Amino acid sequence: MMMNDLFHETELMMTRRQLFGRSALGLGTAAMAGLMGRDSLGADSKNGMHHPAKAKRVIYLFMSGGPSHLDLWDYKPKMREMYGKDLPKEVRDGQRITGMTSRQKTLPVCPTKYKFTKQENNADGVWVSELLPHTATVAKELCVVHTAFTEAINHDPAITYIQSGSQIPGRPSLGAWLSYGLGSMNENLPNYVVMHARTKHPEQSLFGRLWGSGFMSSQHQGVLLRSQGDPVLYLNNPAGVTRGDRRAQLDALTALNQAQHKRFADPSMLGRIKQHEMAYRMQASVPELMDLSKEPDSTFKLYGNDAKTPGTFAACCLNARRLAERGVRNIQIFHRGWDAHGNLAGEHGNQCKDVDQGSAALIRDLKNRGLLDDTLVVWGGEFGRTPYCQGKLGKDNYGRDHHPRCFSVWMAGGGIKPGITYGRTDDYGYNIADADGNMLKPQPQKDKWTPGTMHIHDLNATILHQLGIDHHKLTYRYQGRDFRLTDVHGHVVKDIIA
Numbered sequence: 001m002m003m004n005d006l007f008h009e010t011e012l013m014m015t016r017r018q019l020f021g022r023s024a025l026g027l028g029t030a031a032m033a034g035l036m037g038r039d040s041l042g043a044d045s046k047n048g049m050h051h052p053a054k055a056k057r058v059i060y061l062f063m064s065g066g067p068s069h070l071d072l073w074d075y076k077p078k079m080r081e082m083y084g085k086d087l088p089k090e091v092r093d094g095q096r097i098t099g100m101t102s103r104q105k106t107l108p109v110c111p112t113k114y115k116f117t118k119q120e121n122n123a124d125g126v127w128v129s130e131l132l133p134h135t136a137t138v139a140k141e142l143c144v145v146h147t148a149f150t151e152a153i154n155h156d157p158a159i160t161y162i163q164s165g166s167q168i169p170g171r172p173s174l175g176a177w178l179s180y181g182l183g184s185m186n187e188n189l190p191n192y193v194v195m196h197a198r199t200k201h202p203e204q205s206l207f208g209r210l211w212g213s214g215f216m217s218s219q220h221q222g223v224l225l226r227s228q229g230d231p232v233l234y235l236n237n238p239a240g241v242t243r244g245d246r247r248a249q250l251d252a253l254t255a256l257n258q259a260q261h262k263r264f265a266d267p268s269m270l271g272r273i274k275q276h277e278m279a280y281r282m283q284a285s286v287p288e289l290m291d292l293s294k295e296p297d298s299t300f301k302l303y304g305n306d307a308k309t310p311g312t313f314a315a316c317c318l319n320a321r322r323l324a325e326r327g328v329r330n331i332q333i334f335h336r337g338w339d340a341h342g343n344l345a346g347e348h349g350n351q352c353k354d355v356d357q358g359s360a361a362l363i364r365d366l367k368n369r370g371l372l373d374d375t376l377v378v379w380g381g382e383f384g385r386t387p388y389c390q391g392k393l394g395k396d397n398y399g400r401d402h403h404p405r406c407f408s409v410w411m412a413g414g415g416i417k418p419g420i421t422y423g424r425t426d427d428y429g430y431n432i433a434d435a436d437g438n439m440l441k442p443q444p445q446k447d448k449w450t451p452g453t454m455h456i457h458d459l460n461a462t463i464l465h466q467l468g469i470d471h472h473k474l475t476y477r478y479q480g481r482d483f484r485l486t487d488v489h490g491h492v493v494k495d496i497i498a
Helices: 002-013 016-023 025-041 077-082 155-164 174-182 243-264 267-290 297-303 313-325 344-368 456-466
Strands: 057-063 116-119 126-129 142-149 192-197 223-225 330-335 375-380 384-389 400-403 407-412 420-422 476-478 481-483
Touching: 057 174, 057 313, 057 344, 126 420, 142 456, 155 456, 174 192, 174 330, 174 456, 192 313, 243 267, 267 313, 297 313, 297 344, 313 330, 313 344, 330 344, 344 375, 375 456, 384 407
Parallel strands: 057 330, 057 375, 142 420, 192 223, 192 330
Antiparallel strands: 116 126, 142 407, 375 407, 384 400, 476 481
């Protein structure tokens, strides 16, 4: 009975790859060498850098929930003339809306209550809401894209889509693709680090798959830095276990995993070895990273007193700069609570207070240290908010529903043109428009790309391009198909590249 159990366990552990590897040693060994070389090294001859990079790293400030472009970036003064009137049918043009507003008898136009100031950086200038006074001071460094768009209209598929290139869970995240394609710049820290900033409005959950490695090796997934307790779980050794003891344990475990790999030819075994070794090195590198005691007073004057409190957005931004200095390839800060269906003035007011100074300080800090030129900073959410009101319309407070048809993101540094806006929307901030204000209906396909627009595949293609990657060539074969972050779409938006 025991022998039968062992045989059954062996059968269960044998993958299709291992079966072919054993039955046809020559062909199997050659195929396995290619698979192992690609995933164990992180970047291979097929991937890696395809052209000179303008950026070495990305810091992605993700505003989860959908910030309102109409109240922050996309100034639409003509909406005041339409206050309370039903949104014209030709503007909506039959676009589907969520179940939260589909039952409303009218869709009343809702102009912003906030004042906008034009930052005169060039002939056009950048309009910035009074909700973001600190960010306005660095507007000359920003490229504000008004014409980002997506097909997803609800949070989970929309966030999954912009993070992984697919609305269906299971694909590798942007950070995982960068780790796989470019490898590491610091062997003592992960290629991909994620932080969750505190918020007063944590409506939506964030799932680990948003920074996961999908069907890639686990060595490419993001590592979450926590704001309470150990920055990484089990960072400290248990009582009575010395660093020498831990080294001896890992050496023994590595020998066992290597033996298993030799027996079963499973690439995940090598991934485990790499993860264990990274964890061991992080025990020394992470405490030093998270120790802000040596930062001068000028740093906290720049980022604000909130930066002294672990877990705040300002503290996360400060840690992002420290990670950038130490060679981490991809750094992502998630800030939840931008889903303002009702109390937009209260919720967006709090949210902007959370992120405004930290975002501006990060830009200034990177520039002062000579890091902005090769660090690409991205700020945005999964979609925008509607120009019509959800629920009862009030001049001092109102709500807005989800709006994927156009929304604003900004980019800075990393070879992006500073102090410009890209694309335009109609007078309602509802549709992407051409120079004459006529509605456009852009498509995500590369051969149907419309100048002046930026689908989320275009956004990711442009991010990869700035890091020296051709998004067509960065592929990973899984289940007989070559997968890409941009799927079969994507266009590099060269108009915003310096």
